[in-house]
Amino acid sequence: MANLRAIRMRIKSVESTRQITKSMKMVAAAKLRKTQSASSRQRSFAGKAAQILQSLGASAGDNPYCRRRAESKKVCYVLLVGNRGLCGTYNHSLLRFFEELRSGEERESLLYVLGRWGRDQITGAERRFEISDAPTAEEARELTETLKKLYTDGAADEIVLVYQQFKSVLSQSPGTKTLLPLRLPEGGEKGDVILEPDEKSVLDRLVELVLQNTVHSVLLEGRTGEHAARMTAMTSASDNTEELIAELTLELNHARQAAITTEISEIVGGAAAI
Amino acid sequence: MDAISLHVLTGDGPVLEQTVEAVNLPTAFGSIGVLKGHAPMLCNLEEGVLRCRSSQGTLRLFIGSGIASVEHNEVNVLVSAASLLEE
Structure with a gap:
């Protein structure tokens, strides 16, 4: 379960990074238009x-x-x-x-x-x-x-x-x-x-x-x-965070599935013992 | 009557683009009037007030130092700064 929480926290932090890079990209785009x-x-x-x-x-x-x-x-x-x-x-x-x-x-x-x-x-x-x-x-x-x-x-x-x-x-x-x-x-x-x-x-x-x-x-x-x-740099950084979030979500689902499986087998095992 | 195309430009962009009848340019030796058919001319401009008269009335611009070129009824005013003076 500790693992699940760690993954969730990482996803959250990557999401906030994405927010920052995205807004930096917008600001740079506006300034680019102005200087151009x-x-x-x-x-x-x-x-x-x-x-x-x-x-x-x-x-x-x-x-x-x-x-x-x-x-x-x-x-x-x-x-x-x-x-x-x-x-x-x-x-x-x-x-x-x-x-x-x-x-x-x-x-x-x-x-x-x-x-x-x-x-x-x-x-x-x-x-x-x-x-x-x-x-x-x-x-x-x-x-x-x-x-x-x-x-x-x-x-x-x-x-x-x-x-x-x-x-x-x-x-x-x-x-x-x-x-x-x-x-x-x-x-x-x-x-x-x-x-x-x-x-x-x-x-x-x-x-x-x-x-x-x-x-x-x-x-x-x-x-x-x-x-x-x-x-350009912030666009690719935002793309990277998207990728990272997708990977982490997959990892999170794996971990959650594994936890559920373990729990079920524990219950089944317990019932058989009685 | 408006026959002269006047362009007032600064490094930050154009300030005025208009066809006018007459332009009055401030120079170190007094002001120079430009009417239709003026001979080609390059003159140094000093800080002062540029006046231009058109069928819509007279406009005044405060300009910084720069240069003006007159050729074929086209007046290009290149200055460090310019702003329209309100009446």
């Missing part, structure tokens, strides 16, 4: 900005963010990890990718970490930033300002963003994107356009906009991947 739609709105904005930059057809000139430095001695890595765990291999595979990247780096390197998960898991970061679950343009702007300052101060000659690139809901793969120095699109045709106040200021403003857009799109892509990874 923010992503598509951001893309239309970034597309327009890129189009304007193309139509300006400007050369990099002496824009401080486009000019390549003669010597690139220091590189700053900006690592975007998740805000929480429980999202499959999302954080760990990114961290592994980053460690390989950093060990193969000969230059002096700095590390900035974005995301709450990195707070406890990653050591040796110069600075840490909190990024919300659905990053806004304002958050991207603040971060861009910090990174731009780091670059112009000469503390870094190159800034590389390391994040999980979003392929689909089921697959994300770690990758990098160089933020600074910025590479301008080539082959733009300069039309007959009035520039107000002048070409240099317009280009400077556009470069600023493009940098912000790059950061914002990376933040959104990373977060979209995180929510997708968590949703």
